[in-house]
Amino acid sequence: MLTATATRQVRQDIVTQLAVPSAQQVLYSVNRPNIYLAVEQVNDEASKRATLQHLVTSTRGPAIVYFTSKRQTDLIAEWLRTTTTLRVAAYHAGLAADDRFKIQQQFMAGQLDVICATSAFGMGINKADIRLVIHYHLPTTLADYVQEIGRAGRDGHQAMAIMLYAPGDENLVRNLNELTAATPNEIQQDYARYQAKQPPVDDRSAVLQSYWQQGATPTMVTTIFADRQVAKERELRALMVYVQTTTCHRAVMLAYFDESAVPHTAQCCQLAGEPLPLTALGLTAVRAVTTTPTISWEQRLAQLFLLNS
Numbered sequence: 180m181l182t183a184t185a186t187r188q189v190r191q192d193i194v195t196q197l198a199v200p201s202a203q204q205v206l207y208s209v210n211r212p213n214i215y216l217a218v219e220q221v222n223d224e225a226s227k228r229a230t231l232q233h234l235v236t237s238t239r240g241p242a243i244v245y246f247t248s249k250r251q252t253d254l255i256a257e258w259l260r261t262t263t264t265l266r267v268a269a270y271h272a273g274l275a276a277d278d279r280f281k282i283q284q285q286f287m288a289g290q291l292d293v294i295c296a297t298s299a300f301g302m303g304i305n306k307a308d309i310r311l312v313i314h315y316h317l318p319t320t321l322a323d324y325v326q327e328i329g330r331a332g333r334d335g336h337q338a339m340a341i342m343l344y345a346p347g348d349e350n351l352v353r354n355l356n357e358l359t360a361a362t363p364n365e366i367q368q369d370y371a372r373y374q375a376k377q378p379p380v381d382d383r384s385a386v387l388q389s390y391w392q393q394g395a396t397p398t399m400v401t402t403i404f405a406d407r408q409v410a411k412e413r414e415l416r417a418l419m420v421y422v423q424t425t426t427c428h429r430a431v432m433l434a435y436f437d438e439s440a441v442p443h444t445a446q447c448c449q450l451a452g453e454p455l456p457l458t459a460l461g462l463t464a465v466r467a468v469t470t471t472p473t474i475s476w477e478q479r480l481a482q483l484f485l486l487n488s
Contacts, residue, residue, distance in 0.1 A: 209325055226345075324418070373388060
């Protein structure tokens with residue numbers, strides 16, 4: 180079994196579930212020294228958009244921007260297409276398989292500058308020259324973040340990973356976590372549905388169905404879901420330690436994976452209050468933003484529809 184981002188607890192869960200406690204574990208560091216780590220603090224959604232626009236037009240090389248919402252992925256991709264000269268596409272699970280394949284191939288061939296994507300984009304993507312990975316929304320966990328920024332700089336050259344954070348962004352993660360949870364009452368109702376031999380009514384019900392088929396009781400499942408919510412909140416707190424640290428982000432990241440910190444350098448990560456060293460890292464782009472592009476009335480109508488929907 181191979182993974183790039185297994186914490187000590189995840190590794191223990193794997194050997195426990197597979198019943199191979201003596202399995203040999205070959206461990207390598209999660210550290211990627213050529214990826215500069217940064218967290219850009221913004222005030223609100225408007226300033227987050229402005230910062231995103233500045234970053235993708237100021238940094239050279241292909242870029243991926245990650246979102247948690249398919250709607251936001253589409254909306255921001257369209258906005259970047261109409262406010263910059265960049266070639267931008269949206270990618271998420273809501274697209275047809277043919278469209279997803281086409282966008283992947285265009286990105287791999289260098290025909291796109293920026294991919295706005297959900298976490299559906301990345302698995303199996305091995306484009307070596309990605310220079311920039313931006314998280315417009317917070318990832319669910321720090322492990323997910325390390326997995327996703329690992330798309331950058333696979334050629335060994337300098338790259339950058341930037342998380343955009345506005346106060347309260349963590350509430351979106353918390354709300355998403357709650358959407359996947361089930362209350363004791365919902366669990367009991369679904370158990371009654373299962374006993375009545377009715378099919379699952381939604382994705383959550385399908386998950387619960389697997390527990391009922393294994394002989395679990397509503398009390399057991401309630402405890403499992405409660406423990407899982409506690410674990411998710413713990414993961415969110417660990418993520419926020421990374422976001423809010425005023426010292427070395429890389430040290431926080433490595434500590435999360437039970438690794439020792441490495442000496443901090445100018446190429447390591449952004450300390451509190453420091454500007455992004457795009458020029459010093461050799462990541463400055465030659466292209467410039469077009470703030471008032473000339474577009475057709477059809478494009479303008481589509482943009483207004485997206486922004487007001």
